[in-house]
Amino acid sequence: MSVGVLRARGLATVAATFAVGAGIVAAAPAAALLTGPVGTPPEMITPLVAAPLSSPHPVLGADNRIHLVYELFVTNPTSSVMRLEQLQTLNARSHDSVIDTERGSRIIATLAGTDLDGAIKPLVPASTLTLAPAQVTRLFLDATFRKGARVPGRLEHRFTFTLTPPAGPPSLHTVVSGSTHVVDVSPVVIGPPLSGARWLVNGGCCFPASYHRTATLPVNGAFHAPERFAIDFVQLGTDRKLLHGPVSDLRSYRYFGSKVLSVANGVVVGLQDGLPEQTPPNFPANATAQTAGGNYLVINIGQRHFAFYAHLQPHSLLVHVGEHVKQGQVIGLLGNTGNSDAPHLHFHIMDGPGPLSSDGLPFELRSFFSEGTITSPIDALLSGTAATIGHASRGHHRHELPLENEVISFPR
Numbered sequence: 001m002s003v004g005v006l007r008a009r010g011l012a013t014v015a016a017t018f019a020v021g022a023g024i025v026a027a028a029p030a031a032a033l034l035t036g037p038v039g040t041p042p043e044m045i046t047p048l049v050a051a052p053l054s055s056p057h058p059v060l061g062a063d064n065r066i067h068l069v070y071e072l073f074v075t076n077p078t079s080s081v082m083r084l085e086q087l088q089t090l091n092a093r094s095h096d097s098v099i100d101t102e103r104g105s106r107i108i109a110t111l112a113g114t115d116l117d118g119a120i121k122p123l124v125p126a127s128t129l130t131l132a133p134a135q136v137t138r139l140f141l142d143a144t145f146r147k148g149a150r151v152p153g154r155l156e157h158r159f160t161f162t163l164t165p166p167a168g169p170p171s172l173h174t175v176v177s178g179s180t181h182v183v184d185v186s187p188v189v190i191g192p193p194l195s196g197a198r199w200l201v202n203g204g205c206c207f208p209a210s211y212h213r214t215a216t217l218p219v220n221g222a223f224h225a226p227e228r229f230a231i232d233f234v235q236l237g238t239d240r241k242l243l244h245g246p247v248s249d250l251r252s253y254r255y256f257g258s259k260v261l262s263v264a265n266g267v268v269v270g271l272q273d274g275l276p277e278q279t280p281p282n283f284p285a286n287a288t289a290q291t292a293g294g295n296y297l298v299i300n301i302g303q304r305h306f307a308f309y310a311h312l313q314p315h316s317l318l319v320h321v322g323e324h325v326k327q328g329q330v331i332g333l334l335g336n337t338g339n340s341d342a343p344h345l346h347f348h349i350m351d352g353p354g355p356l357s358s359d360g361l362p363f364e365l366r367s368f369f370s371e372g373t374i375t376s377p378i379d380a381l382l383s384g385t386a387a388t389i390g391h392a393s394r395g396h397h398r399h400e401l402p403l404e405n406e407v408i409s410f411p412r
């Protein structure tokens with residue numbers, strides 16, 4: 001359990017804030033310790049609450065770093081305007097006196113200014129660093145460690161922020177919140193979902209958060225992040241171009257119709273078929289949560305891991321629910337169905353069979369070669385421009401997660 005810490009400055013303001021709050025807390029002085037059971041930490045009113053969506057699972061990225069990828073939902077429970085100034089990710093089981101920068105440091109990372117701004121994605125369009133009274137926002141974090149480092153068993157977060165009440169001066173506060181266990185389980189290791197060379201990892205891990213990571217869906221009364229580690233695969237030609245013809249012609253994307261492979265042995269537990277192809281470069285106007293994935297397959301690959309393959313060509317699915325599949329087996333063809341603006345394979349691993357009600361889990365590819373990481377604008381690929389590929393992460397990789405904008409090839 002983490003205990004909030006209020007700095008001395010401005011406490012009277014906080015007390016007044018709570019006194020005029022929306023009934024969340026009675027008009028107790030914010031700085032006063034509340035009487036609690038003997039032997040338990042002191043109880044203190046905190047003017048910020050951070051809660052993890054789920055506990056992070058470590059994964060080794062192609063940058064040779066261990067990544068802890070997770071989200072915090074942050075609430076301003078006061079009637080003051082909150083401005084976030086700094087966020088420090090802490091090793092909850094360490095102390096400030098430990099100065100080893102990678103193994104035992106109390107402070108794992110510090111975000112402020114534009115970096116903190118970049119981590120915040122409100123649920124609806126809103127200011128990032130400023131939270132209105134009673135507003136909730138989301139932080140998308142990526143704590144990294146060098147390969148071989150001992151990853152903390154628990155994280156917590158020190159928020160520094162100002163509160164400005166309806167009448168009165170702003171005051172500075174610090175609260176430690178957002179305690180989360182770190183899961184001590186190795187990621188699932190899988191085979192390739194496609195074959196061939198120069199597959200671009202689009203919407204990939206980790207920071208700043210991709211459109212996949214920020215899809216925290218309110219489903220069945222709870223938030224879920226099924227696409228936390230999702231990848232949209234598109235293939236570049238030998239000329240490093242995506243497009244070889246009119247942008248609206250599916251045949252201009254030479255990888256359209258590529259064979260999609262099962263990444264592991266498993267059992268088909270869900271599918272959707274019959275949805276039509278869309279016309280690039282536009283998203284369909286009428287996509288719903290149910291049709292967003294287009295034609296898809298869900299395959300239970302064991303150990304509470306489910307592989308999800310989306311946007312497949314209509315009537316290209318080669319397996320049926322209940323069928324056992326082998327790793328490397330062709331299960332469908334890459335298409336452009338559902339909420340898609342160009343042919344691609346959306347692939348991810350999740351912790352349940354429901355594409356909307358699951359949480360994304362990390363995975364490591366058994367083997368791949370990285371040509372490097374694209375440094376030119378990704379959007380320019382849809383105008384026929386050739387990609388510029390930098391050296392980042394170039395080389396052979398084993399048991400790693402390919403990262404955003406890498407161009408990778410799978411062994412034949």
Ligand SMILES: [Zn+2]
Binds near residue numbers: 203212231
């Ligand atoms: Zn996707």
